Amino acid sequence: MAQLDRSLIAGSPTFAGMPPEALDEILAQASALRLPKGEAAFRQGEPAERFFLLLHGRLRVTRLNPQGQQMVARFIAPGDMFGVAMAIQVEAYPGTATAAVDSLALAWPNAVWSALLARHPSLAVKTMQSLGARLQDSQKRILDLSTQQVEQRIAGAVLQLAQQAGRKTEDGLLIDFPLSRQDLAEMIGTTLHTVSRTFSAWEAIGLVECGRQRVVVRDRAGLQKIAKKQD
Amino acid sequence: MAQLDRSLIAGSPTFAGMPPEALDEILAQASALRLPKGEAAFRQGEPAERFFLLLHGRLRVTRLNPQGQQMVARFIAPGDMFGVAMAIQVEAYPGTATAAVDSLALAWPNAVWSALLARHPSLAVKTMQSLGARLQDSQKRILDLSTQQVEQRIAGAVLQLAQQAGRKTEDGLLIDFPLSRQDLAEMIGTTLHTVSRTFSAWEAIGLVECGRQRVVVRDRAGLQKIAKKQD
DNA sequence: TCGCGACTTTGCGCGAAGACAAACAATCGG
DNA sequence: CCGATTGTTTGTCTTCGCGCAAAGTCGCGA
Numbered sequence A, B: 001m002a003q004l005d006r007s008l009i010a011g012s013p014t015f016a017g018m019p020p021e022a023l024d025e026i027l028a029q030a031s032a033l034r035l036p037k038g039e040a041a042f043r044q045g046e047p048a049e050r051f052f053l054l055l056h057g058r059l060r061v062t063r064l065n066p067q068g069q070q071m072v073a074r075f076i077a078p079g080d081m082f083g084v085a086m087a088i089q090v091e092a093y094p095g096t097a098t099a100a101v102d103s104l105a106l107a108w109p110n111a112v113w114s115a116l117l118a119r120h121p122s123l124a125v126k127t128m129q130s131l132g133a134r135l136q137d138s139q140k141r142i143l144d145l146s147t148q149q150v151e152q153r154i155a156g157a158v159l160q161l162a163q164q165a166g167r168k169t170e171d172g173l174l175i176d177f178p179l180s181r182q183d184l185a186e187m188i189g190t191t192l193h194t195v196s197r198t199f200s201a202w203e204a205i206g207l208v209e210c211g212r213q214r215v216v217v218r219d220r221a222g223l224q225k226i227a228k229k230q231d
Numbered sequence C: 001t002c003g004c005g006a007c008t009t010t011g012c013g014c015g016a017a018g019a020c021a022a023a024c025a026a027t028c029g030g
Numbered sequence D: 001c002c003g004a005t006t007g008t009t010t011g012t013c014t015t016c017g018c019g020c021a022a023a024g025t026c027g028c029g030a
Helices: A020-028 A112-120 A119-149 A150-165 A182-186 A192-204 A222-228 B018-027 B111-120 B123-149 B150-165 B181-188 B192-204 B218-227
Strands: A029-036 A040-042 A048-064 A070-078 A096-109 A164-169 A172-174 A209-210 A214-217 B031-033 B041-042 B050-056 B061-062 B070-076 B096-098 B104-108 B167-169 B173-175 B208-211 B214-217
Touching: A029 A040, A029 A048, A040 B218, A048 B150, A048 B218, A070 A150, A070 A182, A070 B123, A070 B208, A112 A119, A112 B123, A112 B181, A119 B070, A119 B123, A150 A164, A150 A172, A150 A182, A150 A192, A150 A214, A150 A222, A164 B214, A172 B031, A182 A192, A192 A209, B031 B041, B070 B150, B070 B181, B104 B111, B111 B192, B150 B167, B150 B181, B150 B214, B150 B218, B181 B192, B192 B208
Parallel strands: none
Antiparallel strands: A029 A096, A040 A096, A048 A070, A048 A096, A164 A172, A172 A214, A209 A214, B031 B104, B041 B096, B050 B104, B061 B070, B061 B096, B167 B173, B173 B214, B208 B214
8 A cells, every 4th residue: 555644644633743653653554545426435334343534525424214214414524533433332333424525534443443542542532522522513403403493404504514614715605515405404304395495595685606516605694694593 | 528438439330440449539539419409510601610420310401592492402310420521622511400300419620530531541431432322312313303203203202211211110111200291392302282292192092101290101112113103 | 278380281273394296407428 | 419317496285293372280388
């Protein structure tokens, strides 16, 4: 395998601040994984044998319930660790991670995990914080699902995605990966129809601009107002 | 303060397997906290200055959104750590923990946390696992909220509570703490009215038996069938 | 023991949003 | 360049469950 440069992982919050030799040692055990758009890093229910770091691209994590209905659990950005099932004592991946665009990841065999933990205590702390952040996010989503109207939830999701993956353009803030109405619907627990209708209405009053798998936020403040309003 | 016995914490999964001296050392830094029914261990938004272990009783954790709507995030059982905000780098408690029945907890000042982590690496691992379990649970709730009907969600919540806090009686499995229709409604994102109606219907066909803040599961299999059904 | 407050039940009407349906783009591979 | 596939829009109809309202009941504290 080609030599991997330590700069690949130094930028990730998980490994930030580690001495260069440690980074090299960690990298030596990783293998690179090319993920063309649409390909899965792992699938729900598969035995969790590896954990990953996304270097480039964007992954969509989906979960299927026993009745076959699907939801989008989260999007993974470059620098994020994912598939860390063994950290939380889970035997099988609880979801499926699919490349939303051509992506590149590093993968480590599970066995590496406990060795890393032992040698680098900061890793446990960082992982704890990352899990904590995801937990916070999940709790917020539960609260939103329980208490907010669909339109408010769509606004919230779009704003969050814009913040997480926004790229400035002349028109506004472009969400920088293909995002279908269906994806958005599965993120917030509604149907693509409702999302589509809402977008049409928003487009008419200049809040957003959108096309096929493409969303541009034109009026962030306006969306925030919708997300927060209570009537 | 009265001397605390190490058996108090040895039973908690977080501290299980630690040598007795370590337990004693940890206990020495704890203070006991009596929580009469209705009293809060901490409130949402308060600066997080302590973390806790529930010894006895049951706490209800609620979250309020900016519009003032409330939800029940989880119930804390004896042996659970809670208020571990500092572990996930959060300045303020994200929710309010109220005693559902007279309860007893241990409390440690935040400063103890990093020292404990450094001396007892297993603590990080255990905390990670507990966060992981909560994350899994949250994700499941999101999936349910997004895809399941209200009746299925009520059934699911009741079954979960029965498993977590069930006590066998001659009539069936009693949920062993006061649980109002309102609580249940806030757990699954509906109104107390709908919960009440559903319970009336279930009671009529013998699935459950219930009274004021009281639920007894009579036909577990029947509830499971409702929870899983897809039509 | 007797209120009073907290919790629960039940009825009714309405509205948000889901189901179904069908037409319409845009993209891609051949 | 064309057809197939995938994604999007829009319309209509239906319905679940929420909002509102009011009455009923249980239990605790005075």
